[in-house]
Amino acid sequence: MIGAQALLKALENNAVTEVYAYPGGTVLPIYDAMSGSNIRRILVRHEQAAAFAAQGYSRSTQGVGVCLATSGPGATNLVTGIADAMLDSIPMIAITGNVFKELIGSDAFQETDIVGICEPIVKHSYFIESANDIPRVVAEAFHLAQSGRPGPVLIDIPKCQQNAVISAEIQKQIENNDLVELDLPGYKLPPALDTDQINAAAQLIKNAKKPVVIYGHGVILSNAEAHLKEFLEQTKIPNVWTLHGIGGYDNTQDLSLGMLGMHGTGTANFAVHHSDLVIGIGIRFDDRITGKLTEFSLNKKFIHFDIDSSEFNKNVPAAVCLHGQIRDTLPALTKTLETGIGETWQDWSQDLVLKKAAWPLSTGPTDRLTEIGVINQLYGSLGEEDIVLTDVGQHQMWSAQRFFPKKSRKFLTSGGLGTMGFSLPTAMGATFSGHPVWSISGDGGFQMNSQELATIAQDNLPVKIIILNNSFLGMVRQWQELFYDKNYVDTPLKNPDFVKLGEAYGIPSFRAETLEESAKLITKMKDFDGPILVEFKVSKEENVFPMVPAGESLGNTMLGRNKKIDKA
Amino acid sequence: MKERFILLVVTRNAPGVLSRVSSLLRRKLFNIDSLTVGRAICNRESRFTIVIEGNKVEANKAALLIERLVEIRSVKVMKPELCLRREIVLATVKVDSPAQTKILHEAEDAVLSQELSQNGNLITIELIDTSQKLDAFLVKIEASSIEVIDWVRSGVIAMEQA
Structure with missing residues (x-):
């Protein structure tokens, strides 16, 4: 057995069923071995899409997606997808080929130092020195990608080690799928519960007059949704969520005030701005939710739940830090709190409920087809298991503000890196969850990975593709309108005919220009078996509100062009 | 006033560890005054002495970030006068x-x-x-x-x- 065969066997042993990949010179031994493997290959049309498709699998299931690329340009094309996974804490394994070890460092054809390039954007990386290490490295990579704070792991394998014959002992080990001994002596998983900290947190909550919970991705990554529900329903603390917190809790409840941050709801931003205690659960106080940091942390205390201790006191000073899996720490806190504690802040809660009614999200104009209109129609027709993906920009924020799924892992978006072109390739991987998948893109982001229509057609991946075409890079245009005197430099786009484009790839494609056509086509998409594309021609110059101008405080949230929450 | 703190770091003795540690400190904009590394008694480990300029909060931040790297065994933040x-x-x-x-x-x-x-x-x-x-x-x-x-x-x- 050679290294390449050992790699595939090791992947099979780790329950891998698909690999998102693109062939090339330094991965030929792996491709040769793949024909004898049960692992399905998804042939992308650009390696960036392989990395995103792998993420789509990870984000929508609880598995670990795997992508594979050749050395040099193949490897560097993965970089954006790896960086995206790192910032959003997505488990993923990226495998690259590299030139023969003897050629490493010689500027050989298609040689790049991908381990070096990826150093800041991976949880860990490996360069395979010996084919015998492959089974152990693969086992470690899966362990590292999924455990603790998840993240991407890179395995770079020089071609000579793919060709090298492994020892009989190692061969026997992987053929029998024996437990592989990991060699990770320094890798620490979070400590046991710190009851002092739990008690300190409970005390802060008991003394609070205006508490608010911000929950985020960590809740979902820790599978702590049920514990969050229990905590919120017992304490009746008003709650808001981050972009990646969507689905962490059934957010249709009265005290669920909306998404927080730059395009958060007026009530969510108001609540956090005026609170005296913020309980951050699985969030990292990113600048897009805090606004101006000095004002964000003014006159309030913080309780911070996180699995990564380097997040504590990074952006806000926490009075209490609860280090560990949220599924462990949160229920421990809930247990120490009495039911009925919510009466302490009843006035605060009621005031927020009134504000929520007074500051609803816009339902959008009805005299023309807008992105909000399409998104509302879509959400009205979704089933409980449907997965929605977005690209980045205006449609992402409109979609996020309005999404109230009953379950987690139903809203997949590029939060940390904010990668245009995310939606379509990530949707490909999400189809392997077995649930209906809706990919929303703007006209700009769609064209960053539109080549993947070929992959979708070839593999008949059932992606429902929504292109919200306003002929602009909408979010940048909005900033140019509001802050650069409508100086629309390079934001108007001359686009291809998206319907013809879809048809050219053999994908049934349609266009909607009115609300009526839109409603009909969404129904058609819902019932359609297989990939389908619809371009929605939406009005061009709509703006996303609420909005906190960059660098300003949440207290300055603009509900509309001339309306702020502090004046409202 | 800028203080100095010493980070005593024990890592695996593996290829690339020096690069991971030093590039981490660079990209997080810490000021490195001095960084030395050598093998520990146990051949499988290396010991780093990193002197950084900054206050206690920054030094602790650096330690937590370094500790997050997979190949790190331990990190201690020390006031210089408490070390030999x-x-x-x-x-x-x-x-x-x-x-x-x-x-x-x-x-x-x-x-x-x-x-x-x-x-x-x-x-x-x-x-x-x-x-x-x-x-x-x-x-x-x-x-x-x-x-x-x-x-x-x-x-x-x-x-x-x-």
Whole structure:
């Protein structure tokens, strides 16, 4: 057995069923071995899409997606997808080929130092020195990608080690799928519960007059949704969520005030701005939710739940830090709190409920087809298991503000890196969850990975593709309108005919220009078996509100062009 | 005022660890005053001594970030005065007069030193002490117009007091 065969066997042993990949010179031994493997290959049309498709699998299931690329340009094309996974804490394994070890460092054809390039954007990386290490490295990579704070792991394998014959002992080990001994002596998983900290947190909550919970991705990554529900329903603390917190809790409840941050709801931003205690659960106080940091942390205390201790006191000073899996720490806190504690802040809660009614999200104009209109129609027709993906920009924020799924892992978006072109390739991987998948893109982001229509057609991946075409890079245009005197430099786009484009790839494609056509086509998409594309021609110059101008405080949230929450 | 903190780091002795640690500190914009690394007694481990400029909060942040790297065994943040610290200097100086020789000898007596070789009026010396005392040595020598021909420092190594 050679290294390449050992790699595939090791992947099979780790329950891998698909690999998102693109062939090339330094991965030929792996491709040769793949024909004898049960692992399905998804042939992308650009390696960036392989990395995103792998993420789509990870984000929508609880598995670990795997992508594979050749050395040099193949490897560097993965970089954006790896960086995206790192910032959003997505488990993923990226495998690259590299030139023969003897050629490493010689500027050989298609040689790049991908381990070096990826150093800041991976949880860990490996360069395979010996084919015998492959089974152990693969086992470690899966362990590292999924455990603790998840993240991407890179395995770079020089071609000579793919060709090298492994020892009989190692061969026997992987053929029998024996437990592989990991060699990770320094890798620490979070400590046991710190009851002092739990008690300190409970005390802060008991003394609070205006508490608010911000929950985020960590809740979902820790599978702590049920514990969050229990905590919120017992304490009746008003709650808001981050972009990646969507689905962490059934957010249709009265005290669920909306998404927080730059395009958060007026009530969510108001609540956090005026609170005296913020309980951050699985969030990292990113600048897009805090606004101006000095004002964000003014006159309030913080309780911070996180699995990564380097997040504590990074952006806000926490009075209490609860280090560990949220599924462990949160229920421990809930247990120490009495039911009925919510009466302490009843006035605060009621005031927020009134504000929520007074500051609803816009339902959008009805005299023309807008992105909000399409998104509302879509959400009205979704089933409980449907997965929605977005690209980045205006449609992402409109979609996020309005999404109230009953379950987690139903809203997949590029939060940390904010990668245009995310939606379509990530949707490909999400189809392997077995649930209906809706990919929303703007006209700009769609064209960053539109080549993947070929992959979708070839593999008949059932992606429902929504292109919200306003002929602009909408979010940048909005900033140019509001802050650069409508100086629309390079934001108007001359686009291809998206319907013809879809048809050219053999994908049934349609266009909607009115609300009526839109409603009909969404129904058609819902019932359609297989990939389908619809371009929605939406009005061009709509703006996303609420909005906190960059660098300003949440207290300055603009509900509309001339309306702020502090004046409202 | 800028303080200094010493991070005592134990890592796996694996290829690329130095790069992971140093590039982490660079990309998070920490100010590294000195970084040394060598094998521990156990061949599987390396020990780093990293001196960073900054306050206690920044030093703790750096420690937490380093600790997050998979190959790190342990990180300790220490106030410099609570560690045993040593640095080595190798230097070649040009001594032109008996007066300068006297000054050189006086300066050498203030630190642990030995003359390694002499070639005419060029003397190569080895100095071992804390970084501050080695700084003071250089100040004295330069003030006396002794020409320093070559000067190399090891960076500081440190450990906790027993």
